[in-house]
Amino acid sequence: MKPYRVPQLARKYVEYDMIQQHTEMPAFPDSRTRLMFVFLNRNAQELHASEDELYALVTSLVQMGLDTHDMIDTLSGIRSPEEMRSRQLKVLAGDYFSSRFYQLLALAGRITAISKLSDAVCEVNAGKMSLYWGMKQFRLDATQYLTQMVRFKKELFLSFTSLIAEQDQEIWKQLLNKFALCDTLVEEWGKRTEPGKSRFGYVFWHIYGNGDRNEQALLSESGTDTEAWRKLVLKYKAEDAILDKLRTAVTHIRQILSDDQNTGIEEFERMLEPFLKLLNSPHPVVREG
Template sequence: MTRYRVEQLAHKYTDHDMISLHTELPGFPSGRIRLLHAVLSQQPAVSSNKELLALVTSLVQMGLDTHDMVENGTIEGKDGMPAMRSRQLKVLAGDYFSSRFYHLLSQAGQIEAVRLLSEAICELNRIKMSAYSKMKQLKLNAEEYVHYGAEIKSGLFLSFTGFMHGLYERLWPELVERFSRCEVLLQELKDAEKEARLNGGWGFWHVMQEGTEEDRRALAEHREDHGLIRQLMEKYGVAEKLGGLLRQSALQLRELVGRFPSDKLVRDLQPLIEPFLAAGGPQPATAWKELG
């Protein structure tokens, strides 16, 4: 398998002119898919199906992420029709991507994988509803926000724990959850640095948790005031704190990877962790020698 093989296969299902012309899709979950493929390669019982399992997981994830991009509420004004078309295409595209996993796995006789992924989808919907409810009531703190985000990213991938054996079975849940946490923190750091998605991100919940009563009240009452939010993000050092959290999680992830018994797997996973280490802050030049 080449480095981008699964993503190339997925493009057969995700590349459509109608979608690209009228709406946008979420990013391909490349890191988690490569993580899954690399670890499945070490499992003799399923290694021959690793490409298929990685492909269908990527399609299900794309389907779920596409549905999550659908905005609620009414659409008005001169841009109403394009916006409505974009919303409809996201719903249809998400349904299509999700349906492909059942078709591909059924053709291959992988009924157990169908069951496990279907159960994971149901659990993910429950987690999303719990998170949404807490957000709506302003009862979420910053760490819970990251935890929910990592749960949502890792949910499908945890389904494959039962396909693994020995030390791999014990380490896989922590590996995928830690990797997903790093993904969440990295995206939050990028958003904070670009001043994107200021309302509702980690910084918002951090200020609501740690801010003064005056700042919390102002933030709760003026959630659409980007100028105010930007000022508070700077006041509470959101970008710096996110960088520290990412660095800490990336180092823990690096240590965890080093516990796997396969030197080849460790080498294969190193490039997936390096972006987290780089974004989290300067690392010693000998950082990877501990895994050598």
């Protein structure tokens, strides 16, 4: 298999000093992008030169654009000049990342691929609108939230399933689902201690679903303070819930790989490294106050 270099190719589109200095950016979707590249590369004889790399690149850029827009805070209230600049840069950066796929695919003459990705983006955006409505109505639980977030993280990549060898398509979809779940859980882990970032996230719905009426009323208010939030994270063992699900997902990935004799396990083990690192690291417990 040829070397995987999509993250290096993506740098020219996502690494800008102005953006990096003044606003937070989402992580590059490396595990899903690498997974897509591996399966496309296995069917390389049916693709034009470097299409495996091109499709993995443009899909990762669109995903970065969507993820960047998801980080834009929608809370009302007065913002500082720094917060306003950060917000504006997220809007612009998300639009820029998403627009690059049109240019790259058009230059390569891959008009059908433009249609595939555009349709997938529409599906994701429609799904998010439905999810946000459920959030605002408090008609959601932690499992439903996680299922929808995983769907959003795999939708773009699934749009290229027809270009993957037919005998590989089922295992591709199974692995993509599990890697999207792992990516989602790592993302939720990263924001678990901050009530602002965690609002309407997995930890929020985990606590809301297990909490009493007073705690649910507290969460329903938009300004839960950090101390109160951390008490709830501790009480309902939200960190354990994330890590347990991540551990189970990694186990399932290994089981899928061991059941398929045509899949080289070594290359997929590299994709698991970030998740294993989190699982094997000592985790400082969220403390009150």
